[in-house]
Amino acid sequence: MSTPDATPCCAPLTRETISADDAATLAVRLKAIAEPTRLRLLSLIAAGDGGEMCVCDLTGPVGLSQPTVSHHLKVLVDAGVLTREKRGVNMFYTVVPSALDSLAVVLTTSAAAPSPAGA
Amino acid sequence: MSTPDATPCCAPLTRETISADDAATLAVRLKAIAEPTRLRLLSLIAAGDGGEMCVCDLTGPVGLSQPTVSHHLKVLVDAGVLTREKRGVNMFYTVVPSALDSLAVVLTTSAAAPSPAGA
Numbered sequence: 001m002s003t004p005d006a007t008p009c010c011a012p013l014t015r016e017t018i019s020a021d022d023a024a025t026l027a028v029r030l031k032a033i034a035e036p037t038r039l040r041l042l043s044l045i046a047a048g049d050g051g052e053m054c055v056c057d058l059t060g061p062v063g064l065s066q067p068t069v070s071h072h073l074k075v076l077v078d079a080g081v082l083t084r085e086k087r088g089v090n091m092f093y094t095v096v097p098s099a100l101d102s103l104a105v106v107l108t109t110s111a112a113a114p115s116p117a118g119a
Numbered sequence: 120m121s122t123p124d125a126t127p128c129c130a131p132l133t134r135e136t137i138s139a140d141d142a143a144t145l146a147v148r149l150k151a152i153a154e155p156t157r158l159r160l161l162s163l164i165a166a167g168d169g170g171e172m173c174v175c176d177l178t179g180p181v182g183l184s185q186p187t188v189s190h191h192l193k194v195l196v197d198a199g200v201l202t203r204e205k206r207g208v209n210m211f212y213t214v215v216p217s218a219l220d221s222l223a224v225v226l227t228t229s230a231a232a233p234s235p236a237g238a
Contacts, residue, residue, distance in 0.1 A: 013158065017159075020159065023156075026158055039146055040139065043136050046228070097229075100228050101227060104224070104227040107219045109219050112223065
């Protein structure tokens with residue numbers, strides 16, 4: 001039973017030297033999304049009506065069985081990048097934008113970061 | 120013999136539905152960095168004098184043998200996020216900022232993206 005945790009873990013990787021603990025936390029989150037089907041699921045869910053999708057509507061586009069899709073969705077929920085809500089007999093999934101954005105911030109280098117005002 | 124390739128592969132994940140091919144490319148790049156030692160190596164190299172470091176100076180901080188560190192560095196070079204240059208008997212490694220930034224762009228959601236002018 002892992003707890004979803006999308007708390008930003010670390011400063012931008014190339015700006016501050018990352019600690020061993022932070023590197024371990026960050027690696028777990030990156031590993032959760034570093035899988036082709038999971039990337040497609042994230043993208044499909046974000047494009048869904050109201051930014052959410054039912055597992056029943058995801059099996060077709062990715063061409064996988066419902067148990068396989070549910071497993072991938074669970075990994076993404078555990079990593080904090082998706083939330084789920086049961087409505088009736090269906091489970092609906094929504095992307096957590098702040099979780100993806102916090103990963104993006106860690107990877108952004110000073111070359112891409114906005115310059116400080118007046119610099 | 121993989122060719123380093125840091126060409127941006129995809130539009131932001133939550134803005135456009137990612138194709139199966141792009142998801143596969145992106146997953147390979149994310150997997151390369153989704154490892155604690157490799158994240159620490161990237162961070163240490165970026166903090167190095169002139170933004171580069173010799174493998175000989177990286178073994179101490181990560182507490183691993185030179186062959187293990189060299190293996191991790193090769194994965195990062197193959198993924199296009201590091202370049203290497205031999206000078207004398209030493210191999211020096213430098214971060215490729217555009218490669219990390221292109222991964223960051225793919226993960227950034229519209230919630231974090233700058234608003235279009237006037238919007």
